[in-house]
Amino acid sequence: xxxxxxxxxxxxxxxxxxxxxxxxxxxxxxxxxxxxxxxxxxxxxxxxxxxxxxxxxxxxxxxxxxxxxxxxxxxxxxxxxxxxxxxxxxxxxxxxxxxxxxxxxxxxxxxxxxxxxxxxxxxxxxxxxxxxxxxxxxxxxxxxxxxxxxxxxxxxxxxxxxxxxxxxxxxxxxxxxxxxxxxxxxxxxxxxxxxxxxxxxxxxxxxxxxxxxxxxxxxxxxxxxxxxxxxxxxxxxxxxxxxxxxxxxxxxxxxxxxxxxxxxxxxxxxxxxxxxxxxxxxxxxxxxxxxxxxxxxxxxxxxxxxxxxxxxxxxxxxxxxxxxxxxxxxxxxxxxxxxxxxxxxxxxxxxxxxxxxxxxxxxxxxxxxxxxxxxxxxxxxxxxxxxxxxxxxxxxxxxxxxxxxx
Numbered sequence: 001x002x003x004x005x006x007x008x009x010x011x012x013x014x015x016x017x018x019x020x021x022x023x024x025x026x027x028x029x030x031x032x033x034x035x036x037x038x039x040x041x042x043x044x045x046x047x048x049x050x051x052x053x054x055x056x057x058x059x060x061x062x063x064x065x066x067x068x069x070x071x072x073x074x075x076x077x078x079x080x081x082x083x084x085x086x087x088x089x090x091x092x093x094x095x096x097x098x099x100x101x102x103x104x105x106x107x108x109x110x111x112x113x114x115x116x117x118x119x120x121x122x123x124x125x126x127x128x129x130x131x132x133x134x135x136x137x138x139x140x141x142x143x144x145x146x147x148x149x150x151x152x153x154x155x156x157x158x159x160x161x162x163x164x165x166x167x168x169x170x171x172x173x174x175x176x177x178x179x180x181x182x183x184x185x186x187x188x189x190x191x192x193x194x195x196x197x198x199x200x201x202x203x204x205x206x207x208x209x210x211x212x213x214x215x216x217x218x219x220x221x222x223x224x225x226x227x228x229x230x231x232x233x234x235x236x237x238x239x240x241x242x243x244x245x246x247x248x249x250x251x252x253x254x255x256x257x258x259x260x261x262x263x264x265x266x267x268x269x270x271x272x273x274x275x276x277x278x279x280x281x282x283x284x285x286x287x288x289x290x291x292x293x294x295x296x297x298x299x300x301x302x303x304x305x306x307x308x309x310x311x312x313x314x315x316x317x318x319x320x321x322x323x324x325x326x327x328x329x330x331x332x333x334x335x336x337x338x339x340x341x342x343x344x345x346x347x348x349x350x351x352x353x354x355x356x357x358x359x360x361x362x363x364x365x366x367x368x369x370x371x372x373x374x375x376x377x378x379x380x381x382x383x384x385x386x387x388x389x390x391x392x393x394x395x396x397x398x399x400x401x402x403x404x405x406x
Contacts, residue, residue, distance in 0.1 A: 027297040029058045030304070032085035032289075033073060035066040037241075038261030040129075043320035051307060057300060059085070067238065070095070082292035084301040089287055090116060090360070091369045093125055100124045101291040106302045107309035114286050114326040125288030126305050128314075129257075129323035132344045133190055133282045135274045136244065136252040140267045145172055147250065149272050152343050159220065162275035163229065169250045170228065177231040179251035180240040181224070183380055185363075185372035186285050187253055190274075191217045193281035193355035199362060204403030209396040210389060217277075218388035221379050232382040255285070256344045259337050260321050271340040273347070280350040283359040286326060324348075367402035371395065 032048075034041060041061060048059040062083070064072050070092060076082050077099050086092070093100065093116045102122035109115060114127045137149055147165050150157050157165075166178040181187060192199075195213045200206070208214060224230040231249075234240050244252040247267045252258075253274070262269060274280070289308060291301035307313060311327065318325040319332045324344065334341045363369045375395045378384055386394070 027084075027300045028056065029060065030084040030297050030300055031060045031062050032087070033064060033069070033083045034061045034087050035064055035069050037066070037257040038259070038321065040257075040260070040317075040321045040323070043317055046320070047308070047313060047317060051304065055303075055307075057304070059304060077292070080294065082295050084291065084295040084297040085304065086290055086292065087128070087287055088125060088290045090285065090363045093288065093290065094363060094366055094369060096290075096292075097124055099293050101293055101298060101302065103291070103302065103305060106306050111309075111328050112326050113328060114284060116288065125290040126309055127286060127288050127326035128308075129286050129318055129321070130326050131186075131255045131257055131285040131287075132324065132348050133187055133253065133255055133274060134271050134340075134344050134347060136254060136258060136262065137270055137272055138244075138247060138250055138267055139270050141169065141175065141247070141250050145169055145175075151270070151272060152339075152346060154273075156273045156276050156280060159275040159277060163224075166250055167229065174248060175250070176233075176243075176246075176248040178229050178249070179253070180234055180244055180249050181221075181230050181253045181380075182240050182255075183234060183238060183373075183377045185369065185376055186255070186283060188221070188376045188379075189359055189372070190281045190283055190355070191221070191277070193283070193352070193358070194277035194279055196278055198354070198358050199399075200358075203361070204400060207396050207399070209392045209399075214392055215388045218379060218392060222388055225380055225382070230380070232380065235377065235380040235382060256324060256341065259340045271343045273343060279352070280347065281355045282347045282351045284348070284356050286324075362399075365402065365404060368399055371398045371402060 034044065041063060045061060048061065052058050073086060073092065073096070077096055082099055097118045100118070102118060102124055103126065104123050107126060109123045112127050114130055115123050116125055118124050142149060145168050147168050149165065169175045169178040192214055195217050197208050197211060197214045197217070199209065201208055225232060233243060237243065240252055240254060241258055241261070243249060245265060259271070274282070289305055291298060291305060295301065314327050315325070315330050315332065318330065322332055322334050322337055322341070324341070325332050362372060372395070375391060378391055
């Protein structure tokens with residue numbers, strides 16, 4: 001009986017995710033898979049409510065925790081019952097691009113940056129925001145222990161200067177550890193680019209991953225964990241943001257999506273410039289909106305994407321959260337968030353576009369993005385016994401195996 005109920009629930013879930021169809025009117029209800037880092041779900045709900053008032057089409061957001069999101073999406077797609085619409089990252093676009101509808105004839109793609117393509121060079125999503133790395137600091141904690149830090153306009157500090165200052169927090173009352181670092185390739189790879197490391201010298205046969213510059217970056221991160229500068233707790237929870245919220249960490253290397261989510265923190269905080277090595281670097285990520293082949297509501301999903309691509313609607317999303325906008329010519333009013341977003345915009349302005357492109361070359365090759373993420377997690381693994389060079393050698397071998405053969 002229990003097995004039957006589980007199967008029945010799964011069948012009902014699949015049915016609802018496809019969309020409801022009235023034979024006389026066509027599809028009138030769609031569902032969109034969604035996760036939120038901050039307030040973006042609330043903003044999107046306002047937009048789909050407006051869309052329903054305007055068109056009579058209901059779009060229900062289906063909230064899923066980010067850690068469960070890809071598995072749920074993969075189950076639906078592999079089961080032949082994909083959702084009509086889904087919020088996706090570049091990693092999702094990579095993994096599911098064969099099942100995602102091309103959109104070149106749906107909206108004016110020339111009006112957007114951060115576009116992603118399938119094997120036929122067709123655009124497969126509507127970019128909804130751009131993300132960039134940044135450094136959040138708990139100013140209450142830093143001021144209490146006389147930790148110095150730059151603000152926008154000051155000379156940018158080095159990683160050595162950053163470590164010297166943040167070590168003032170180590171073993172202090174009310175401090176769990178000096179700080180936190182997200183365990184993702186998006187956060188780690190800029191450190192390689194800061195040190196002049198481009199992954200491939202000759203794609204995809206000769207890499208720079210075993211260079212002295214790459215080894216020194218990984219060794220620095222390993223030392224941070226070994227010395228308690230960064231806690232191993234992040235390896236266990238995989239959720240640095242939830243730890244930063246308790247007020248016992250001095251900094252959090254993360255991204256601009258936390259600006260809105262951190263508004264309710266019980267302490268004062270700021271976004272300050274990231275430390276640099278030989279140069280500054282960030283990489284661009286972001287989320288997109290995609291429509292899936294085989295949902296039974298393909299045209300209705302494309303209609304919504306076309307509507308969402310319109311300037312006033314798209315700006316209402318990025319400005320409402322707010323987010324960095326991928327729409328060319330967009331004017332986003334960051335309101336009370338302007339000081340924080342000015343730092344992220346400065347990081348982007350001081351990044352060599354070669355670094356950004358090198359990163360995109362990896363994440364849009366099937367299998368590479370998870371390998372880089374796993375490598376970053378291995379660095380933080382308290383059970384790891386491999387040297388920096390051994391970890392980089394393993395990564396190089398894995399990336400070569402995952403690389404395209406033609």
